[in-house]
Amino acid sequence: MNDYTQDAKGKTIVDLKENQDFQKDLVRFLSSSRKNYSTDELRKKGVDFMVDEYVEHMRKQDTNEATALKDLFFAKDKEAREDDRAAFGRLMQTWDNVEGVGTGKLKGAGDYLEGVLTSPATLAGVFTGGFTKLAGMAAVKSTQIATRLAVKKILSKQFAKEAAKGFGVGAVVEGAVGYGQIEAQEGAREATIENYEGMSVGQKALATGLNSAFGGITSGFSRGMMVKQADQVSDALTKQSLNIAADKKKFAKKAVSNLNSVATAQGRKKINGILNRMNGLVSVLEQRDLKKLKLTPLDPDKVAKGADLKSTILTEGPNKNVTTGLSKHTLQGITAAALDLSEKIKLDLEDPSKRISSALADALEAGTIATKEVNDIIANYGLTKEEFSYIFLSDLSEAGRVLGQAGMISRKIKKDTLSDIVNKMENFSEQGITTFNEKLSKEISAAVGVESKIPKPLMALYEGLKASDSVRIAFMTSQLGTTAANTMFSTARLGIDVFEEATRQTLVKGYQFATGNKVPRSTLYAATSTLRAMSWNKQDAMLAKEMFARDFPEEYQKIFYDINRAEVSVGSDTRVGKMGSFVNSFNSAVDTRFKQAAFYASLDRQLIDSGSSLKEFLSKGNSLLDLPNQDMKEKAVYDSLDFVFQKGYKRDDAGGIPKALIDYHRKLPFVVSGVLGIPFPRYVANHIEFINDYTPVGIMTGAFRNFDKMYANPLKDTSTRLARQITGVTLLSGAYMARASQVEFDEEGKATLMKTKFSDISFGDEGETKKMGRTSGPLVAHYLIADLMVRLRYDLPVPKKTEIGRDTLEVLGGLGNMGFDKGLSRDISSALDSGEWGGLRTRLADVASTFTYPTTVLRDMQGQIDPESGYMPYTRSLMLGDGVQKEVNFLDAIVTETESFNRLVRMLPEYNSALFLTDTLQYTQTLDGKKAPTLFDPIGGGPVRSINPITKQLLGIESKKTPNTLQKNINNLGLKEFLLYGKKTVKNAHLDYMVRGILSKTMNKDFEDYISKPLKEYNKTRSWEDLTANEQRDRLQRFIRGSITTAEAKAEQYFNELVNNSPKSAAGYIRNAYALDTSSNEIKKFSAQNLSGGEFDSPDDYINDSTSIEVELERRMELMQLNSIQSKQIN
DSSP states (O other): OOOHHHHTTTSBHHHHTTOHHHHHHHHHHHTSTTTOOOHHHHHHHOHHHHHHHHHHHHHHHHHOHHHHHHHHHHHHOTTSOHHHHHHHHHHHHHHHHOSBOOSOHHHHHHHHHHHHHTOHHHHHHHHHTTSSOOOOOOOOOHHHHHHHHHHHTTSOGGGTTTTHHHHHHHHHHHHHHHHHHHHHHHHHHHHHSTTOOOOOHHHHHHHHHHHHHHHHHHHHHHHHHHHHHHHHHHHHHHHHHHHHHHHHHHHHHHHHHHHHHHOSTTTHHHHHHHHHHHHHHHHHHHHHHHHHHTOOOOOHHHHHHOHHHHHHHHSOOOOOEEETTEEHHHHHHHHHHHHHHHHHTTOOTTOTTSOHHHHHHHHHHHTSSOHHHHHHHHHHTTOOHHHHGGGGHHHHHHHHHHHHHOOHHHHHHHHHHHHHHHHHHHHHHHTTSSOOOHHHHHHHHHHTTOOOSSOHHHHHHHHHHHHHHHHHHHHHTOSHHHHHHHHHHHHHHHHHHHHHHHHHHHHHHHHHHHTTOOOOSOHHHHHTHHHHHHTTTHHHHHHHHHHHHHHSHHHHHIIIIISOSSOOSSOTTSHHHHHHHHHTHHHHHHHHHHHHHHHHHHHHHHHHHTTOOHHHHHHTTOOGGGSSOTHHHHHHHHHHHHHTTOOOOOTTGGGGHHHHHHHHHHHSTTIIIIISOOSOHHHHHHHHHHHHHHOTHHHHHSTHHHHHHHTOOTTSOHHHHHHHHHHHHHHHHHHHHHHHTTEEEOTTSOEEEEOSOTTEEEOSSSOOEEEOHHHHGGGHHHHHHHHHHHHHHTTOOOOOHHHHHHHHHHHHTTTTTSSOOTHHHHHHHHHHHHOOOHHHHHHHHHHHHGGGGGGHHHHHHHHHHSGGGGSOBOOSOOOOSOOOOOOOOHHHHHHHSHHHHHHHSTTSOSOOHHHHSSSOOOOSOOSSSSSOOBOBOTTTOSBOOOBSTHHHHHTSOEEEOOOOHHHHHHHHTTOOHHHHSOTTSSSSHHHHHHHHHHHHHHHHHHHHHHHHSOEEETTEEEOGGGSOHHHHHHHHHHHHHHHHHHHHHHHHHHHHHHHHHOGGGGHHHHHHHHHTOOOOHHHHHHHHHHHTTTSOSOHHHHHHTOSSHHHHHHHHHHHHHHHHHHHHHHO
8 A cells, every 4th residue: 555644744635635545544434433424425425525524523633622532432442443443543644744734724714613612621611611611631733723822812801800710720621631632632543553653742741731721711701701790790789789678678667557556455465466476486586596506595485575576576777687587677577467467367366376377278278368368468568478488487486385385195286286387388388378498497397396206216317318318319410421411401492492482472472463452572582581591691690590599598599509400308508418419510500500591581571471571670770579470480480490300399280299209209218219210200290291291192182181280380371381282293393304314215215114213313324323312301202203103104113002102101201311210119029029139139239339320420431542441341240259158138248249249330430540540440240350241232243332432421422333234123123122132031141141242243144144035934935025014023033032042052062061171160150050040949958968968958058068169060060960850850
């Protein structure tokens, strides 16, 4: 071959395009598993196209860390063709040698700019202002320098001072990880170019320094923008606070006037009654604060007098804090509101045993007072619902006082009374009267002396289990890949939101026009509310969120901190809660951005519907307290949580099932999350509701009318529900096109098969398969429906009803990402029925393995750099121990039993010398002392692995190699690979390991030969294409079973020969075979007695008495042989 790599010196790429060897290498590289073009496609597109693709790729390698890492993976991937990797090496060497490209400066600038702007590290720096910059692998080479310096010119000098902090963070991170990409590029060359000399230390230092500078610039620019916006928001909040204080003073004056008007001789007892209740409220808040600070409680007699408090409430004057979180003006408003409410509901304030909460609940149920009347009382004194809820804390105070004075017999009754008050407060929240704060209620209950009925040791155990379950669940969402997947779906939902709102506005405005009503401003403005909140109106969105934090602090804490993706059952202020928040920092940051945008958009749209807009509303110096209706704020909260799938449910939603699951999940550690397999019940409920709202199946079948009632909510009106259904039709159209792209056609244009599973997409004829379920979330429901529609349209096989049902459950459960898994409950039931605990042990090990989820980032990074280390390990026990039979308890077995332990640690990186300063950290079983045995894919071929595993973390999308012929037919026929060859299809683990290895190399090729020849049956000869779908299913299943049987016979023959020639070499096989012996205990006992001459009754004792491994193995074989003879005689 002509060495064009050396000829490249002093030339441009365009000068080389006529070189035949250069063209051949272009074809090899572009048709390789790295680029996945077919040779026919390249032939049609021509040389110019191939040169452009090559140049664009190399420019991206210079500027984009994701491209560089994928190149490194390809260069080291032994599953890729060696010729393809060698061609890539020569092309990289050529790129390093040429003087230029020759395609023009404009094209070059465009390619480089695209690489820079699509770099995950660069995007992260701009998105977060250098404050939460993701540790991607950024890089610089000489061709990148000019582009990055050019970008530098757009920076404005006025941001220099504000950007200083952002520059420092961005420079340090970008520079540090920039060195990583340089090493990735060098690694790719070293793996493919013989005698590659590489960059010098000085060259690497220069490139790293330039990268650091660029990282500082981009992050500093973003940081500067954020600081400027924050300053403007702060100024607006300061002005609003002055207005709010003036309003509070005005409402307080009104409250004092109303209270004093009642404080006459006739109303004195009534005033004293309400003041005593307020005194109890203040007292219990003070006790709460003292307990939190671990100080001695106040003297109850001193607190009960309340003379100063009475004067404070009934006298006008400057505002001051009465106790933590409660000011004088607010307390005056609460007192007047409580008085007005008591008169409305006919409550006798003079009787301290009469509770406001009970009286209000009875009045609401009887219809003597409406929710609107209660809200009017709240508004009359300028209170928030959060502040109004303090009224009912006085009930807790009084109940606690009575509890403290009660005898032993009546104490349980009083405790139940306290629980009843808390339940009523929660009900008022659901009715839109107050905001319920569970944390505050618990603190108050503790402050008034309510002790748990559970003994302290058991309570400590219970709290420990809750903490453990919470940590486990928090770790399940801690991966960067989870953040990436959530970000991608939420970003897609921005587009869905625009279409949905435009549709809703069109429906509403169309109806208004048709009925002769006035039509407000344009629909487009409202449709873009969420997008504007993420872009040019971001400052207003920040202001709205900060106003919410200031005016409704407890509700803000709950929405933006306590409720998150990791549905932990402990408070966010506990150690475990803080740990969960820490490992989910990226998730929380992303969720906050989208919650903020949805909160802004909801307020904006509601105000647009009333003839204004949020921007106009804010420009007048208004706060959220000045909204025309406080229900607007409630809907904005609802919409913000709905956008990120975190809203809660009421007792009457969906038959109460979602709320019950969420409550039990919080109260019963490991029961809902582990046994029922629903670690994220809130997400699952939101996920199913989205499917109900956005799929048109309900309308077509008529089931929508009934199922829709389960998710009825006054905050989701008819126009919204109809707009979502129409949007769902559009989403289904897109899904239909996506699924149609997965159909393969013959030369005559006839559809032949559906090549991928409904939730996967394969790009191009030979492209990688992308598993879209994780990033698509509930949109996979549209893929499933569209898949069935496409099959019907092209007359392709429709899966059996059982398979459709299985797929539907998979979709409703969230495709295993944050959904449910009934495996544990099924394994518990099976263990109880059969007495076999192996499956349950393995499942519990899977549950425990979630504690290792945060390390999957390291494992994926390791697999990107060294493809072999990313192979999935074989976790079934190969019995590689010392052969001693042990009796261990159930919990010990999870750690000591090999298969369980293998599954427990399978997500840990097996070595990471850079981090741990050692060559190998081996966790699982090993055949060579270095790495775990590889799990082979008998159907897909080769090792089970991801292609470019780092993309799971950067994009949330897992890549698999293109499906082979066998997989395409399995997908086409609606079958499942895991059912055709499951974990225990071959019982003996050693046989299974060998059978998988054999079939991974042969089964697909054998199947291609099988379907290419005429098939004979009942004296008929037909081709594979002539068979019906059911016949193809039957033939394919028989083929796989036959292939397994043949491979198992070969493996068994091999091991039997090994047993005869070298038993010690077959130790694991023999031990596995012994472990699988199903003879009864009586037979095993008889065999042990017979073979030991009566010395041993237990076969385990007989084995453990062996003096060597050879003797141990011989005794196992003798026991199995005798057991078999005895079993046959009995049968």
